[in-house]
Amino acid sequence: MSEAKPIQWFPGHMAKAKREIKEHIKQVDLVIELKDARIPYSSTNPMVDEIVGNKPRLILLNKSTLADSKVTKKWQDYYKSLGILSLDIDSISSYNVKNIVKYATMALKDLFLAREKKGIKSKTIKALIIGIPNVGKSTLINTLAKRKAVKVGDKPGVTKSQTWIKVTDDLFLLDTPGILWPKFEDQNVGLKLAMAGSIKDEILDMEYVCCQAISYIGNRYPELLKARFNLEEINEDPYKVMAEIGKKRGCFIKGGEIDLDRVKTIFMNELRGNKIGAMSYEEPEE
Ligand SMILES: Nc1nc2c(ncn2[C@@H]2O[C@H](COP(=O)(O)OP(=O)(O)O)[C@@H](O)[C@H]2O)c(=O)[nH]1
Ligand SMILES: [Mg+2]
Incomplete structure (x- = not known):
């Protein structure tokens, strides 16, 4: 419905x-x-x-x-x-x-x-x-x-x-x-709604959402991120984390480069499919 x-x-x-x-x-x-x-x-x-x-x-x-x-x-x-x-x-x-x-x-x-x-x-x-x-x-x-x-x-x-x-x-x-309508004039709100899978992907740049999500989860829930993608450590640079995920999941393009587009899709699907674990994306009075 x-x-x-x-x-x-x-x-x-x-x-x-x-x-x-x-x-x-x-x-x-x-x-x-x-x-x-x-x-x-x-x-x-x-x-x-x-x-x-x-x-x-x-x-x-x-x-x-x-x-x-x-x-x-x-x-x-x-x-x-x-x-x-x-x-x-x-x-x-x-x-x-x-x-x-x-x-x-x-x-x-x-x-x-x-x-x-x-x-x-x-x-x-x-x-x-x-x-x-x-x-x-x-x-x-x-x-x-x-x-x-x-x-x-x-x-x-x-x-x-x-x-x-x-x-x-x-x-x-x-x-x-x-x-009712959300607070869509606030980009941070848009980001959180995108992470929760509550707004259409066309509204925000998914690479931006993916990087922000990796940074947030890497900070707040590092163990969940490590466990899901088999990572030894989490780099502060979300692109490096994406590259690491790409290696683990075999996402390569010709020449051995990491296919960041595929990593992005995999990460966002698993995030929205609740495969990473139970997480909250904001706390009161933040
Ligand atoms: N895991 C989980 N998913 C839910 C829950 N409630 C709704 N959903 C999912 O969230 C999406 C939106 O739900 P819907 O009832 O259509 O939201 P509405 O727009 O407020 O009527 C659907 O994919 C639902 O299956 C819940 O309590 N737990
Ligand atoms: Mg409804």
Whole structure:
């Protein structure tokens, strides 16, 4: 259920997306914001705080089995310091997915107290999932919907065309997630999104991405890089690392020169195929 076409964001589209999501937010109790656990900063929409406003929010750090769990913990502490509840999940392996309802309930403590005061016993939560493209919104909705594959029809007071997915007796999800744009004006964000495989290759120069990725991983996760490509040591110059990888993998062009193009392709495929290991690409307050 990926978006059929890659989204081209133009100012007009961004304004429309923002307007629509704000409309949807009015109809729910809780906004569930999905981020990529490897790049929680870079996978965040620049206007999300304004868009969510005062609505209770739960952050889900998705794809967490691909991330460095120590770093993910730092991000959760960071969000906690901002007063926002977060949970690390994985929508494919279903890791922690069963705890989403519990966390949603925790995020809505005040709402339930207010309901209690009014004598309302209902624990029903209506929620909207939002996030930038490729963070896993559709995958999560599918995983949640599979657990209770009941689509419920329109509810009174809600726009006719909208469908709610019943996740549990108490949790209802708006079936279309809110798609927001990334901070694409920041080249470093583009780099992180490219490393995570969340933007199209044409947008950035892949040689640049490959070199930056090798430098970053060589610094933060040298043992993983060494193990994957059978390297004895990691040179500071990423081109020398690429040459070393080329030798190990037999990437030569005529005359015995290293085929850097092939190395680049191999490296990026293995990085995006999660063959190197669980890694995070950014830490809070960096
Ligand atoms: N490993 C892993 N991959 C995921 C997870 N969630 C989504 N993906 C992958 O990320 C890509 C984008 O997911 P999708 O649900 O289409 O993202 P959306 O654009 O936010 O709806 C797909 O290739 C998914 O298989 C996850 O929790 N773990
Ligand atoms: Mg989708």
